[in-house]
Amino acid sequence: MSKIKHFIEQSWLLIIASFFFGLLIATANTVWSPRIEQNKITKINNLMSGLLPKAEKFELAAELQIKSSKGKKVKSNVYEALAERQCLGWAFNCEGPGFADKIELIVAVDKNFEKFAGYAVLASNETPGFGDRIKLSYYRQQFVGAPIGKLEIAKTGDAEKIDSEIVAISGATVSSEAVIKIINSFVVQVKKQMQEKGLIGNGK
Amino acid sequence: MASNGQTTTTLYKQTLLTGLWRENPVFRLLLGMCPTLAVTAAVKPALTMGLSVIFVLLCSNIVVSLMRNLLKPHLRILMFTLTIATFVTIADLFLKAFVPRMSETLGPYVPLIIVNCIIICRAEACASKNNLFISIIDALGMGAGFTLALCVLAGVREILSTGAVWEIKVLPAWFVPWAALSMPAGAFITLGLLLGLVNVISKKRT
Numbered sequence: 001m002s003k004i005k006h007f008i009e010q011s012w013l014l015i016i017a018s019f020f021f022g023l024l025i026a027t028a029n030t031v032w033s034p035r036i037e038q039n040k041i042t043k044i045n046n047l048m049s050g051l052l053p054k055a056e057k058f059e060l061a062a063e064l065q066i067k068s069s070k071g072k073k074v075k076s077n078v079y080e081a082l083a084e085r086q087c088l089g090w091a092f093n094c095e096g097p098g099f100a101d102k103i104e105l106i107v108a109v110d111k112n113f114e115k116f117a118g119y120a121v122l123a124s125n126e127t128p129g130f131g132d133r134i135k136l137s138y139y140r141q142q143f144v145g146a147p148i149g150k151l152e153i154a155k156t157g158d159a160e161k162i163d164s165e166i167v168a169i170s171g172a173t174v175s176s177e178a179v180i181k182i183i184n185s186f187v188v189q190v191k192k193q194m195q196e197k198g199l200i201g202n203g204k
Numbered sequence: 205m206a207s208n209g210q211t212t213t214t215l216y217k218q219t220l221l222t223g224l225w226r227e228n229p230v231f232r233l234l235l236g237m238c239p240t241l242a243v244t245a246a247v248k249p250a251l252t253m254g255l256s257v258i259f260v261l262l263c264s265n266i267v268v269s270l271m272r273n274l275l276k277p278h279l280r281i282l283m284f285t286l287t288i289a290t291f292v293t294i295a296d297l298f299l300k301a302f303v304p305r306m307s308e309t310l311g312p313y314v315p316l317i318i319v320n321c322i323i324i325c326r327a328e329a330c331a332s333k334n335n336l337f338i339s340i341i342d343a344l345g346m347g348a349g350f351t352l353a354l355c356v357l358a359g360v361r362e363i364l365s366t367g368a369v370w371e372i373k374v375l376p377a378w379f380v381p382w383a384a385l386s387m388p389a390g391a392f393i394t395l396g397l398l399l400g401l402v403n404v405i406s407k408k409r410t
Contacts, residue, residue, distance in 0.1 A: 013274050017283060021290035028294045032301035039304040125311060129365075129383040 044106065047120040048079060048091040051108035055081035055088050064193045069096050069185045076190060078199075087111045090200075092190050093122060096182035099174040101125035103134070107183055109148060113191045113200050118144045119183065131175030139176065142166050148187055151180045216341050223345030230353035231402040235321040239313050240354060241391040247370050249309050250358035254351025256295045256314055261323050262343040263291040268331035269339035275332060284327040285318070292317045322350060361385045361394050 048058050058079040066076045078092040091108040103124045108117035118140055126132045133139060138159070143151075145162045152165050153176060159167040168176035194200045229235045236257070243249045264287045268275075275283060296314045299307040307314065317323065326346055331339040359369055365386035367375035384390050 010276060010279070013271065013276070014279060014283060014286070017271075017286060021286060024290055025293050025297075028297050032297050035301040036297070036304075039301070043304070123308065127387065129386055 044093070044122070047106045047122060048081065048108065051091060051106065051118045051120055052081040052089050054083055056083045058082070058091065061090070061199055062194065062197060064092075064190060066094070066186055066189045066193075069181055076186065078190060078194065080199075081108070089117050090194070091117075092186070094182050094186035094190075096178060096185065098124055098126050098178045099131045099172070100127060103175075103178055103182060105179065105182060107187065109187070111200075113194065114148055116143045116146045116148060116183075116187075119179070126175045127172070130169075130172040133169045133172055134175050134179050139166075139169050139179075143183075148191065150184055153177050153180050216338070219338060219341045220345040223342065223347070223349035224352065225349070227346075228349040228353055228402075229322045229346055230350060230357075231399060233322075233325075234399075235325060236350060238316060239320065240357065241388065241395065243310055243313050244354055244358040244361055244391060244394075245365070245386045246362045247355055247358045249306065250354040251351065252299070252303070252306050253310060253313065254347070254354045256299070257317060257320065257322065257350050258344070258347030259295055260288060260291045260317055260320075261326060261347045262340065264288045264323055264327055265331040265339040265343040266336065268327045269334065269336045272332045272334075280328075280332065281324075284324055284332075288323050288327070289318045322346060357391075357394055357398060360398070361390055365390065 045058060049055065058081055060077055061080040062078040064076045064078060065073050068074045074095055076092050076094055078090055080090060081088040089108055089110045090113065091106055093104065093106055095102055095104040097103070101124070103126070104122040105119050106122050107119045109115065110117060120140070121135045124132065124134065126134060142159055142162065143166065146166070147164055149164060153173070154165045154167050155173065157165060157167045166176070166180055191200070223229065225232075227233055230237075230240050239253050239257075243253045264284070267287045268284060271283070292315060295317070296307070299310070299314060326342060330342040334342070363369050363374060364382045365384075367373060367379050367381050382390075385394060
């Protein structure tokens with residue numbers, strides 16, 4: 001009995017404070033979480049609209065489990081880009097290791113999964129002034145119209161030529177390569193799973 | 205009576221000004237170095253970080269001051285951390301809800317305010333020993349001093365690394381931006397130079 005009394009004497013303030021602070025955080029979370037969720041959706045929609053500007057809306061078509069380059073299972077949501085009820089293309093999220101931290105991308109492809117429509121960076125912490133240039137159009141434009149398949153990195157070359165060879169950003173080869181590795185590992189698996197689900201043709 | 209009132213006013217004024225210069229958390233006490241170096245590549249994130257720290261510092265000082273007579277000495281650090289973590293979580297949620305872009309720019313550095321030495325230092329050195337009013341003034345002074353230091357550091361780095369401040373071009377077109385200043389090494393160099401400058405000014409004043 002005296003032990004319990006001692007315990008309560010010592011910790012009553014801590015217990016009450018924990019309860020009160022927990023309540024405060026729960027209230028803040030309840031009030032603001034719908035807005036936070038909405039912000040995330042808006043950001044993904046804005047990025048997808050930038051990649052497929054003719055699309056009127058994006059509908060979630062599939063939730064896939066993709067094996068990342070590190071062997072970890074990653075959830076990838078595939079959105080169908082629609083205009084006048086016609087499919088214009090697909091967009092999906094993917095991620096993988098970058099130079100400093102994880103890179104998260106939104107990749108868009110055409111309706112037959114044959115050509116890239118581009119990519120946008122959802123989140124990255126690459127080196128400012130160097131690696132973070134993966135966000136710039138100079139690098140991203142090389143992917144627009146590139147054939148779906150294995151993209152390859154080149155240290156020099158013509159960046160305006162659209163093919164499967166992507167010219168790396170000078171001074172940020174690791175980040176440039178990371179983007180290509182992420183896209184290569186995801187696009188093949190997403191395409192395969194989409195075909196299995198019958199969402200796209202087999203391309204035969 | 206009038207003399208007592210004057211003394212109190214002077215004490216409040218001194219408490220407020222201490223954080224701004226004599227015991228500036230960044231330039232004099234070298235506290236909170238992690239956000240100081242990490243979020244000062246531009247003025248906007250630096251100001252947001254400063255305001256977040258002011259909010260957390262103010263709330264934690266208020267709570268700690270109110271419960272100072274109930275604190276058990278061996279549990280006080282636990283109570284301080286619990287209090288600080290609560291307000292940091294609220295600040296983080298607020299930024300994610302209302303300024304999501306800034307929240308992304310600041311990344312993990314907002315949650316890391318929990319381990320910012322300035323806040324726990326003020327809870328221990330001031331709020332746990334003084335009344336509510338002094339604790340509020342101390343929080344405002346220290347918070348303003350921290351914000352000011354961050355903004356000065358960020359201003360110098362942003363101007364020299366981009367030629368702009370608050371994304372407004374201020375340097376002529378012929379100026380070649382020093383991109384290195386926006387990188388971590390630039391943060392150390394600029395902080396070192398500003399610390400030297402503050403020391404020179406302090407020596408001249410004494």
